[in-house]
Amino acid sequence: MRDGTALGKEAKAFIARGDLVPDSVMVGLIASELKKLGDAPWLLDGFPRTQPQAEALQAETPVNVVVNLDVPFDxxxxxxxxxxxxxxxxxxxxxxxxxxxxxxxxxxxxxxxxxxxxxxxxxxDSPSPIYNIANTAPVLDYYRSKGILQDFHGTESKKIWPHVENFLKTIV
Structure with a gap:
């Protein structure tokens, strides 16, 4: 939106109306930014949130590793x-x-x-948005079926992070 691109203007119109930005526009925006990075590694947090977004992103800018922090809901x-x-x-x-x-x-x-x-x-910080986490199960299943999902289980960052860090060092 800041750069005035066609996709940015399209997203801005949806936002101005108070509507959600459609998957096709979001994937287009994210993929165009990722392509600018070339071969540099990148990390997405919170996207994709649905299987259609994951499939569209994979078609535009293939994801090669997905890290899932599997923390108990409670x-x-x-x-x-x-x-x-x-x-x-x-x-x-x-x-x-x-x-x-x-x-x-x-x-x-x-x-x-x-x-x-x-x-x-x-x-x-309201707990209510977290209840939508069940919608991400198909995303995880999609990436798992591609063989690129790595799960890490735990309840504390300081215990999970060393395992994630060691894994990332093997791929970057």
Whole structure:
């Protein structure tokens, strides 16, 4: 949209009406940006979300590896519902996994800036969107059938990440 491309203008028209951007436009936008990268590795997070998007992306710009972080549903909900953010600094806390030192407050001092203030729960952190995760099962099955899906199971980033990192080092 920023560059004024035909696809960007088309997406902007849907957004201006408050409509979802159709798969064909989204895939076109993403594929055109990925093609600009040439042979450089790239990572998508949160796209594709449906099997038709995955199939269209594969036809436009083939995906060669898909990483699936298989985390129990209850763990995801707990992480989201207990996540708080300090709007001034963007610092993220989790009341269970990474609580602030003083409940409801943040005090973060850096060389250049000092942030103090109250934490808030953001609308994007509502657990309700996560219930759509069942819609991604066909996407995972699609990539699994292509032989390019790698699953990683766990409940904590610090335990899953070393396995993901080691795997990525073997392919990049």
């Amino acid at each position: 763990t995801i909900i707990d992480r989201i519902k207990d996540r708080w953010i300090h709007p001034g600094s963007g610092r993220v806390y989790n009341l269970i996994f990474n609580p602030p030192k003083v409940a409801g407050k943040v005090s973060l001092t850096r060389v250049i800036k000092q942030f103090t203030g109250t934490l808030s729960l953001t609308s994007r």
